[in-house]
Amino acid sequence: MKNPPFQAASVLPPAEAYLFDIDGTLLNSRDGVHYNAFHAAVREIYGIDSKIDGVPVHGNTDLGILRAVARRAGLSDAEFESKLPVAIACMCATASRNSAGMEPELCPSVRELLVALQRAGKLLGVVSGNLEPIGWLKLEAAGIKQFFAFGSFSNQRELRREIFAHGLEQVQRRLGDRARACFIGDTPADIDAARQLARPILAVATGIFPAAELLAHGPDACVSCCSELLAGIDL
Numbered sequence: 001m002k003n004p005p006f007q008a009a010s011v012l013p014p015a016e017a018y019l020f021d022i023d024g025t026l027l028n029s030r031d032g033v034h035y036n037a038f039h040a041a042v043r044e045i046y047g048i049d050s051k052i053d054g055v056p057v058h059g060n061t062d063l064g065i066l067r068a069v070a071r072r073a074g075l076s077d078a079e080f081e082s083k084l085p086v087a088i089a090c091m092c093a094t095a096s097r098n099s100a101g102m103e104p105e106l107c108p109s110v111r112e113l114l115v116a117l118q119r120a121g122k123l124l125g126v127v128s129g130n131l132e133p134i135g136w137l138k139l140e141a142a143g144i145k146q147f148f149a150f151g152s153f154s155n156q157r158e159l160r161r162e163i164f165a166h167g168l169e170q171v172q173r174r175l176g177d178r179a180r181a182c183f184i185g186d187t188p189a190d191i192d193a194a195r196q197l198a199r200p201i202l203a204v205a206t207g208i209f210p211a212a213e214l215l216a217h218g219p220d221a222c223v224s225c226c227s228e229l230l231a232g233i234d235l
């Protein structure tokens with residue numbers, strides 16, 4: 001007998017801190033600045049004549065994407081890692097040089113949600129697979145950087161679980177070990193990372209994954225976009 005469909009709430013789980021993924025959750029970028037920064041590093045540092053196309057990027061991390069491209073081209077992990085610091089520097093410099101071309105599109109009602117959470121005194125952070133300077137540049141271009149007190153990114157952390165855990169550590173450092181933190185993300189990888197840390201997660205279907213697919217991974221709550229949260233927000 002098949003299990004019944006997982007039921008999830010459509011309200012924000014209660015918490016003192018909210019940790020947001022960036023791509024597909026807060027905003028979507030179709031400008032190619034980040035995409036082209038990958039290719040600068042892949043080509044100039046690793047000497048690989050290949051695009052990142054074909055490597056899963058949604059829910060992945062920048063380090064994970066680079067490693068997958070390097071492996072596909074036959075590089076050993078040792079060779080990949082020996083050049084990684086300079087590849088990261090190349091990606092960040094390229095994105096920074098081209099940041100005027102960033103045109104992130106905020107997901108529906110994201111700004112209104114951030115304003116409401118900030119007014120309610122919530123601590124807000126980002127947990128993203130982006131390299132740190134690239135993540136902050138996107139948030140700045142989208143006009144929402146000022147809402148976030150801290151971020152956890154993929155510079156030293158290749159796994160999403162590690163990025164989320166570091167975000168959680170920063171919440172606990174600021175608010176104490178008993179502070180409740182809730183993650184907000186748009187991919188099954190976000191849901192799985194929060195689950196591994198035994199923390200609640202709200203899934204939003206504003207990335208490439210439809211709500212039905214996100215629900216199959218068992219988030220605590222799931223909405224099609226943040227507008228649904230504002231209607232019944234109870235902070």
Ligand SMILES: [Mg+2]
Binds near residue numbers: 023024025058185207
């Ligand atoms: Mg995402």
